[in-house]
Amino acid sequence: MSTQHALLISLIEKPSSGYDLARRFDRSIGYFWHATHQQIYRELGRMAEHGWIAAEETDQGGDANGNAAPNGEEKKNRKKVYHVLPAGRDELVRWVLEPGAGLDQREEILVKLRADAAIGPLGLADEMRRLIALHQARLETYQAIERRDFSDARQDRGQQLRFALLRRGIRFEQDWVAWGNELMPLLAMPAGDRQD
Amino acid sequence: MSTQHALLISLIEKPSSGYDLARRFDRSIGYFWHATHQQIYRELGRMAEHGWIAAEETDQGGDANGNAAPNGEEKKNRKKVYHVLPAGRDELVRWVLEPGAGLDQREEILVKLRADAAIGPLGLADEMRRLIALHQARLETYQAIERRDFSDARQDRGQQLRFALLRRGIRFEQDWVAWGNELMPLLAMPAGDRQD
DNA sequence: CTTAGCATGTAATGCGTTACATGATTCC
């Protein structure tokens, strides 16, 4: 139920089309709440039904003068720009203050390592290296954002909070990479012990 | 698709009934992969169909002498103890070595804080305190396990790996609690600014 | 005799994922 709320935040920050949201999601809220474009369109439709958001259908960008297409009514490339209505803002506030679950981690690699502990060594070094590289890359993305958006000493409350969220991500990834590297020596396979 | 694999590991470690698994899950694998009893029964049924596991139906515990119930055939309280077949073990190995997703965190509170940054302050201090307490409690659970199961200096590889998994959890929770406490001052609401 | 715990399921609903489908515009 909270993909909707993630979308509401994005729309409050900037009214957008579904397509825009799908792209922006990948590099902001999407770092901690992923959603595909089909999900996004479905939830936008539902929220519009609930009266939480509304769309203005505009002709495709660029063409600011009114002449548009000669065939008039049959235009299909309309762009729907959604914005949040008061009811949507209320719903967001309601949800934010509602107690949430917490503690629901689900990391596949931890299950795999547990299997390796039980019936291994199975040769998880490659997979682990791959994941360390992914986390390292994300860490660097976060650090780039830090340099770009949070260099100023003076920040308002919103900016301080956003910075705290970013630091959460940075610490998590740093920790992940450090832990992964510590773990690597345990995953080395004795030569000639492959299972293929 | 990997609740099944988590179950396979549990069954390799110790053959059990669905009911047993549901309980044991809450305090071992379940720390990083949660599953309800309905999921467990469903996946056990499917894995049995695939020939990955098999069950021995036994009469209820305690009654070791064969006389059992007088009505014989109508017994309903049979207990199915599942164990892993070679095909199940093969499938587990296959899955462990298959590349996985990684990087799929989904934490509700981060989305809520982002909302608070955009349209707050909404009064998230209570919720945050609640979550910090949850993470603190889990941290203490982990530390108790550490004292109980990992005090020995000499450990075999499996034990070292399991210890590494536990340390992952401990660090994560420590980090969470520290981050949460740092964040708290930003969440204090100015008096008389409530939204109800 | 009633409550709590052991033990196994069915049904309904909804979210998430993948595949498929369409059409316009812009750039080379």
Add this chain to the structure above:
DNA sequence: GGAATCATGTAACGCATTACATGCTAAG
């Protein structure tokens, strides 16, 4: 003219969650 990108959707399937349902055993 063809490829990439913008833009919006439908359909199918499966896992996860919640509610509901059943029956036995052991303990107070």
